[in-house]
Amino acid sequence: MNAPVTSFDAVSVSVLPPVARFNLRIAPADLATVSKAFGLTLPTKIGQGEQNGDRAAYCIGPDEWLLHAAEADQQAIVAAFNAVREKTPHSLVVISDRELTISVTGPAALDLLSVACPLDLSRMANGSAKRTVFDYAQVVLIRDGEDAFRIEVWRSFFPHVHGLLEIAARELAIGL
Amino acid sequence: MLLIHCPYCDDTLPELEFSYAGEAHIARPADPSKLSDEEWRDFLFIRTNVKGVHAERWRHINGCGRFFNALRDTVSDRFLTTYKAGEARPDTTTLEAAE
Ligand SMILES: [Zn+2]
Numbered sequence: 001m002n003a004p005v006t007s008f009d010a011v012s013v014s015v016l017p018p019v020a021r022f023n024l025r026i027a028p029a030d031l032a033t034v035s036k037a038f039g040l041t042l043p044t045k046i047g048q049g050e051q052n053g054d055r056a057a058y059c060i061g062p063d064e065w066l067l068h069a070a071e072a073d074q075q076a077i078v079a080a081f082n083a084v085r086e087k088t089p090h091s092l093v094v095i096s097d098r099e100l101t102i103s104v105t106g107p108a109a110l111d112l113l114s115v116a117c118p119l120d121l122s123r124m125a126n127g128s129a130k131r132t133v134f135d136y137a138q139v140v141l142i143r144d145g146e147d148a149f150r151i152e153v154w155r156s157f158f159p160h161v162h163g164l165l166e167i168a169a170r171e172l173a174i175g176l
Numbered sequence: 177m178l179l180i181h182c183p184y185c186d187d188t189l190p191e192l193e194f195s196y197a198g199e200a201h202i203a204r205p206a207d208p209s210k211l212s213d214e215e216w217r218d219f220l221f222i223r224t225n226v227k228g229v230h231a232e233r234w235r236h237i238n239g240c241g242r243f244f245n246a247l248r249d250t251v252s253d254r255f256l257t258t259y260k261a262g263e264a265r266p267d268t269t270t271l272e273a274a275e
Contacts, residue, residue, distance in 0.1 A: 047187070064241065119189065
């Protein structure tokens with residue numbers, strides 16, 4: 001798909017290329033085994049993220065993680081988890097195509113997101129992630145830096161969320 | 177907007193992330209067929225509807241996904257505390273004394 005980009009000096013909204021994306025449910029006591037399978041130490045506190053190259057893991061529930069990897073690595077990761085499932089029960093669901101990722105960057109990123117996200121975003125640490133709402137659509141919000149965020153949103157909610165971001169970005173650009 | 181403390185996330189978050197799930201500490205009878213119609217009706221429909229401190233379930237549906245319990249004053253809408261599912265209802269008198 002063509003990546004739509006709305007860009008002004010203060011804030012830029014763009015759609016990022018696809019990634020391999022997984023939802024992992026597992027007992028926290030078994031984290032070490034799957035950390036080894038995934039090649040990254042999974043964080044243990046809700047909201048925390050861990051990143052190494054193109055692999056990333058975000059803890060979004062007491063026993064739930066969102067995993068990211070390069071698109072080409074998807075099958076290898078599924079196989080690695082399959083290999084440890086017998087001794088370490090867990091569920092790994094491929095959700096690569098379920099969601100699209102929107103990048104929001106620029107000095108006005110916080111202002112733009114607060115248009116429809118009820119969280120106090122200034123309290124969110126860099127590198128952390130949160131499942132939350134964006135105008136009633138459930139999203140996962142990832143903070144990559146002071147002025148850099150990613151929104152992961154289900155495909156069916158994408159036109160609504162992206163449309164709102166575009167409108168609000170234009171309003172910010174003309175000083176409304 | 178109300179701010180609600182999720183005991184699993186250990187964070188105080190906007191009400192929009194949560195959904196209400198009725199009165200807390202209502203255990204389903206182990207053997208429903210042993211109950212009279214009146215007892216079954218009471219289990220299904222009869223709630224305390226308290227004016228004051230109410231123990232109620234909430235779900236952090238747009239967050240960690242977990243159900244937990246809260247003590248909320250139905251007059252002031254103020255949350256006294258929240259606690260994990262399965263834990264006993266905290267003593268209200270000590271909570272109010274701590275305020
Ligand atoms: Zn929570």
